[in-house]
Amino acid sequence: MKINDVILQTATKLVLFVIILFSIHLFFAGHYYPGGGFIGGLMTAAAIVLLLLAFDLKTVAKILPFDFKKVTAIGLLFAVGTGAGALLFDAPFLTHAFTDAYLPLLGKTSLHTAVLFDIGVYLVVIGVTLTIIQTIGESE
Amino acid sequence: MEILMAFTIGILFMSATYLMLSKSLLRIIIGTGLLSHGAHLLLLTMAGLKRGAPPLLGEEAASYADPLPQALILTAIVISFGVTSFFLVLAYRAYQELGTDNMDRLRGTEGND
Amino acid sequence: MSLLHLAIISPLLLALLVPIFYRYFRQIHTGWFLLPLPILLFIYFLQFISHTKNGEVITETAPWIPSFGVDFAVRIDGLGLLFALLITGIGSLVVLYSVYYLSKEHEKLNTFYIYLLLFMTAMLGVVLSDNLIVLYAFWELTSFSSFLLIGYWYHRERSRYGAQKSMIITVLGGLSMLGGILLLHIMTGTFNISEIILQSGDIVNHVLFIPAMLCFLLGAFTKSAQFPFHIWLPDAMEAPTPVSAYLHSATMVKAGIYLVARMTPVFAHDGIWIWLVAGFGIVTLFWGSFSAVKQTDLKGILAFSTVSQLGMIMSLLGIGAAALHYPQLDDSFYTVATTAAVFHLVNHATFKGSLFMVAGIIDHETGTRDIRRLGGLMNFMPITFTLAIIGTFSMAGIPPFNGFLSKEMFFTGMVRVLEMDIFNLETWGFLFPVIAWIASVFTFIYSMVLLFKTFTGKHQPDKLPKTPHEAPIGLLISPIILASLVIVFGFFPNILSHNIISPAMESILPGLLVEGQAFDVHIYFWHGFTVELFMTIGVIALGTLLYFTYPKWSRVYGIFTERFSLNRAYDSLIENSQTGSYNFTKTYMNGSIRTYLVYIFSFFVFILSVSLVAKNAFVYDTSNVSQIRIYEIIIVLIMAIASVTILFAKSRLTAIILLGAVGYSVALFFVVFRAPDLALTQLVIETVSVALFLLCFYHLPKKRHEERMSFKLTNLLISIAVGAVFTLIALSAHSSKFFEPISQYYVENTYEKAAGKNMVNVILVDFRGFDTLFEICVLGIAALGIYAMIKLRMTRGKEG
Structure with missing residues (x-):
């Protein structure tokens, strides 16, 4: 699929960061506003898919030299680890905790262990989507 | 609106079933995709439509739409994405190995199972 | 959990270590590591004799599924202890024997010993558990381990066939027994055997009583290879000989006997029980001994002989149960059959165990078990020959060995049927002594065939794969111990009577004794010139005659052609069910x-x-x-x-x-x-x-x-x-x-409990986090599947 599409490529370069930033925003907003791990992850994945469409697999592999299977694995580890972490505090599996804290720059922020779990979801979704797309793309 | 949705869901299921009964593997996959759309809408319709604000407490509304079906559907959407892509690759590989996507020619031959 | 529970599962725990022994101590035969366990267990169980002798019963309970009333209840009484001693005692000898029998270079010892230990736990569990569900679980485990052991040499087609056959038949019985257990539960509301026995008087007239009985009997008959379910036992002889000696003569096949003995107090209130148990037993006795004569494989003879002896014990248990209907306990007139059953159980384990080991030695040293090729081994293997004499003479019922004593008591028990006047025994009861006598003649014949065709006659060195010589001492130890027991029990039977037989009888026939009383078990050689003595003399005389004229009447076996045999029926049943289900499936599974x-x-x-x-x-x-x-x-x-x-x-x-x-x-x-x-x-x-x-x-x-x-x-x-x-x-x-x-719960608690405002997200990551966790697992699996489908074909392509 060698298409020399300058307009798409240029637009992609600009839009890509906007989409990724937006997806990160969606991810962190998830606890209060629409968003969360699934949507954030999908949005990030979609951004990378756009990159794939505009350029080709090799270029993307150079820009993002991750093994996305490992991203999936790390995500699962996060999710299970958060769940198992509760066991250390003598609480049932997957019990979450939260607290309010004052962080520099951010001010009063409420911190959740649920975010760690959501990071797991986020990473799994990215990993899975891109594993699928990359594998199919590479297969020729 | 619920009544209208009920019929829409019926149409979705009908088309999905018809596609799934066809011979082409790709059409079967498209059928499963339609089927999951129908199922999601069915779940949502069962809970009642447009009752209250979106399930965000920030809205500070008197009543909210039922969040539980929405959570279920969200899970279902992502799962059906995984399943559909798995199906797709299955079809694609089956075509590569066997040279056809016609289900009638893909059936296991006797003595070969 | 008590020490008793630990004793039952200890073989299983040891099995976990077997791979380590096998892997890291290759130069030492794995069997040596196992040997101490059954010996220790044997000693451990021996100390219970002092309790059971006085009629004490030891129970220990550990909860398993309390909500269903299923507890791992262990109960040691006379009957259970007798079996536990058999299992561990014979088990020790068999492990010792197997060390010399199975070569450490050529056999996969780890699997063998793991199966054997699994079996040991299962069998101990069967005989010691007081809860029927637990009993059932262990019961199926014995079938399962037997399957694995028969199929130990799985590369042989006959082994696989035998393993499958035994599995199908015994598991069929096991399932039927499960049905019986549930029926009993419906009637009594408990799975506890001792509680069921207490209620046994009340359930006799229940409509489910007879179905439950039949279910239990099917379980017992299939396990103990009673006619017509005996067909699996000869095929089970494909197992290594230590296994045959252990599972298929001394212990597992006696699980059915155990079950009948254990359930006698429950079911024997009805005459049908007596008729069925005694009837199937006596038919099996006859058919087994009759078929054994025509076998040419040493282990084949022993297998049919086991079938027949199991039938004999079964029939004795059936007749003995009649004693429950004669409340007065005068001079052990009616209980003698039960005494004989228990006594013969022990005797059979000793002489048959030693004979199996002898057959294994012959196989090991000459390379064949076919009596047409064997002969004249007396001179090469004098010690084995001596052991075989003791074993076969005991089996044939010749004095002064223990088999003679139990055979005499067996005749006594059968003759006394003539004096019973319940359940129509007065009309057809005369058949029992008649068939018993005929069967004993055949028993005599095959015993002699076993002994003389192997050890006397002409030596045919050209037909033997190996040059015969006496077995190494290690192989001989176990049969020597068993043969000595044959003689010891023959001369001093009364060391068993108070310690073992009487307590076991108390478990089989409870309620006949008043407090402090014990069964009056005295076993003598000499009863005077009684009917039984003449029967024995007749057996020996006619048996000798028939043995020498065998070629003249061997055509009798031609009547029962292969075509109508039970094996043929079994084979066609299996084959037809396979083709039938295949054809049926094909009608609606057309692949589209x-x-x-x-x-x-x-x-x-x-x-x-x-x-x-x-x-x-x-x-x-x-x-x-x-x-x-x-x-x-x-x-x-x-x-x-x-x-x-x-x-x-x-x-x-x-x-x-x-x-x-x-x-x-x-x-x-x-x-x-x-x-x-x-x-x-x-x-x-x-x-x-x-x-x-x-x-x-x-x-x-x-x-x-x-x-x-x-x-x-x-x-x-x-x-x-x-x-x-x-x-x-x-x-x-x-x-x-x-x-x-x-x-509404989520609406109210989203902020309270999870400090979030987006309900959907909070449900996903917090309230129903488990769902999400599994969901991402599914996604991961889908991705891996896709990856595998596309990437892994390269390797496959290279292979093809």
């Missing part, structure tokens, strides 16, 4: 996915519409619907048109794009229906999916002429029915609300 989907959808439509009508569930209620806006109608129209147009789409590209259109309209619906999270997800997913579809489409073949979907009326009808059913369901689900929705 469309057919299967038609089945699924039709069934689905049928079951849903029937239940909608039958339950009167269809409700149509328009009072509580939300308003329809014009833009909603537009979305509905787009969606309906798109989904229907897919059906007529000629090219795939069109179909994919239309699917995308439907997906995006679903996203719009989510927006309209106040589900922002869903709308976002659906939008992105749809984009990625369409990209994916196109990517795959790019790789899929371009057809020269893209054809339309061919029209099929059945397909259309089914699709319309499915659509209609779903419309009805959606309408009814909307119109009828049976319960308050549980979502």
Whole structure:
């Protein structure tokens, strides 16, 4: 699929960061506003898919030299680890905790262990989507 | 609106079933995709439509739409994405190995199972 | 958990260590590591004799599934202890024997010993557990370990056949027994054997009493190889000889005997029990000994001999149960059959165990077990010959060995049937002594065949694969110990009577004794010139005569041709069930996915519409619907048109794009229906999916002429029915609300408990985090599957 599409490529370069930033925003907003791990992850994945469409697999592999299977694995580890972490505090599996804290720059922020779990979801979704797309793309 | 949705869901299921009964593997996959759309809408319709604000407490509304079906559907959407892509690759590989996507020619031959 | 529980499962725990022994101590035979355990257990169980001798019963309970009344209850009484001693005692000897029998270089010792230990635990569990469900679990475990041991040399076709046959027949019985257990539970409300025995008087007239009895008997008969289920035992002889000696003569096949003995107090209130147990037993006795004569394989003779001896014990238990109907206990007149049963149980274990080991030695040293090729081994293997004399003479019932004593008591028991006047025993009871006597003649004959065809006659060195010589001392130790026991029990039978036999009888026939009384068991050699003595003399005389004239009457066996044999029946049953089910399956499983989907959808439509009508569930209620806006109608129209147009789409590209259109309209619906999270997800997913579809489409073949979907009326009808059913369901689900929705909980607690404001997200990551966890697991699996499908074909291609 060698298409020399300058307009798409240029637009992609600009839009890509906007989409990724937006997806990160969606991810962190998830606890209060629409968003969360699934949507954030999908949005990030979609951004990378756009990159794939505009350029080709090799270029993307150079820009993002991750093994996305490992991203999936790390995500699962996060999710299970958060769940198992509760066991250390003598609480049932997957019990979450939260607290309010004052962080520099951010001010009063409420911190959740649920975010760690959501990071797991986020990473799994990215990993899975891109594993699928990359594998199919590479297969020729 | 619920009544209208009920019929829409019926149409979705009908088309999905018809596609799934066809011979082409790709059409079967498209059928499963339609089927999951129908199922999601069915779940949502069962809970009642447009009752209250979106399930965000920030809205500070008197009543909210039922969040539980929405959570279920969200899970279902992502799962059906995984399943559909798995199906797709299955079809694609089956075509590569066997040279056809016609289900009638893909059936296991006797003595070969 | 008590020490007793630990004793039962200790072999299993040791089995966990076997791989380590096998792996890291290869130069030492794995069997040596195991040997101490059965010996220790034997000693441990021996100390219980002092308790059971006085009629004490030791029970220990550990909860297992308390809500169903299933506890791992262990109970040691006379009967259980007798079996436990047999299992551990013979077990020790067999392990010792196997060390010399199985070569550490050529055999997979780890699997062998793991199976053997598994069996040991299972068998101890069967005889010691007081809870029927636990008993059942262990019972099936014995079948299972027996299956594995018979199939130990799984590369042999006969081994696999024998293993499968034993498994099918014994598990059939096991399942039937489970049915019996449940029936007993229905009648008594408990799984506890001792409690059931207490209630046994009340359930005799229950309508389920006879079915339960039959179920139990089927279990016992299949396990103990009673006619006509005995056919698995000869085929089980494909197992290594230590296994045959252990499982298929001394212990596992006696599990059925144990079950009958254990259940006698429950079921023997009915005469049917006595007739069935004694009847099947005596027929098995005859058929086993009759068939043993024509065998040419040493282990074949021993197998049929085991069948026949099991029948004998079974018939004695049946006759002995009649004593429960004669409450007065005068001079052990009616209980002698039970005494004989228990006594013979022990004797059989000793002489048959030693004979199996002798057969193993012959096999090991000459390379064959075929008596037509053997002969004249007396001079080469004097010690083995001596052991064989002791074993066979005991089996044949020749004095002064223990077999003679129990055979005499067996005759006594059978002759006394003539004096019983219950359950029509006075009319047909005379058959018992007659058949018993005839069977004993055959027993005598095959015993002699076993001994003399092997050890006397002409030595045929050219027919033997190996040059025979005396076995190494290690192989001889175990049979020597057993043969010594044969002699010791022969001369001093009364060391068993008070310690072992009497307590065991108390378990089989409870309620006959008053406090402090014990069964009066005295076993003598000499009773005077009684009927039994003349019967024995007759057996020896006629047996000798028939042995020498065997060629003249061997044509008798021609009557029972292979064609009508039970084995043939079994084989054709198995074969026909396989071909039959294959043919039946072929009628509806035609390999076309469309057919299967038609089945699924039709069934689905049928079951849903029937239940909608039958339950009167269809409700149509328009009072509580939300308003329809014009833009909603537009979305509905787009969606309906798109989904229907897919059906007529000629090219795939069109179909994919239309699917995308439907997906995006679903996203719009989510927006309209106040589900922002869903709308976002659906939008992105749809984009990625369409990209994916196109990517795959790019790789899929371009057809020269893209054809339309061919029209099929059945397909259309089914699709319309499915659509209609779903419309009805959606309408009814909307119109009828049976319960308050549980979502109020989430609305209230989202901020309280999870400090979040987006309910959907909080449900996903917090309240129902488990769902999400598994969901991402599914996703990961799908990704791995796709990866595997595409990447791994390279390696496959190289192989092919």
